Amino acid sequence: MTEPITNLADAVAALGALPMSTGQERLSSAERESILSMIGDAKPARSSLLLSFGKSVHDRAQHEHPKWEDLYCMNLSSYMGERIAPVLRRLVDGEAENARLRARVAELEAARKADHETWQHDLATARAEREAWAAGKDQPAPMITASAGACDGCGMAPERWCPGCAKCACVTEHDKGCMRVGA
Known part of the structure; x- marks a missing residue:
């Protein structure tokens, strides 16, 4: 086993260069x-x-x-x-x-x-x-929250309302269908 080089002049002679520090520090x-x-x-x-x-x-x-x-x-x-x-x-x-x-x-x-x-x-x-x-505790059943502008009666979103009268299907006129154009 070779001894480590401790003298700088010997290191330069043996290695041909000065030792350099290396690493991964940022x-x-x-x-x-x-x-x-x-x-x-x-x-x-x-x-x-x-x-x-x-x-x-x-x-x-x-x-x-x-x-x-x-x-x-x-x-x-x-x-x-x-x-x-x-x-x-x-x-x-x-x-x-x-x-x-x-x-x-x-x-x-x-x-x-x-x-x-x-x-x-x-x-x-x-x-x-x-x-x-x-479990039947005294808690109300989980509710589905209606989107903004939804029907107060059933919670249906406005984009699903009747195109003829712009009312929700749960409104009484729609029990038998809307008679307006586009319905």
Whole structure:
């Protein structure tokens, strides 16, 4: 088993680069603002630039690293460093969009939970009323509420009323049918 490298000079000699921190932590809004203030008015990178960066990273890792000054790697690093502002802009924009979407998902989940709790409460109330009525307790039978503008006598909605006289079928003239045109 090999011993871990503890000396920075040995690490650079053995690995060919300085160790980098990696991770999945999210940028805070303050960190995003800080990066944006540093990169100025850079526009987000196009996909072709990201592909070029990927190729440069691959080429740096795959080529033979000399023991002396590695001009090839320094050239690729310089190329990427000069073009990093649009990449950072794309990263910051993506992080901001992710934060916006996470907030929207949390909002929708909270609304769904509230709707579900209301529905559960209404369902439990309806069940309790039905069970009380079925058990013959002194509760009135559950009533179906009429829609707005419905007939006072039977609760029929206006769109089902007689087209000739615009009255509900339960009105006495309709016992034998309405004689008006369109009825």
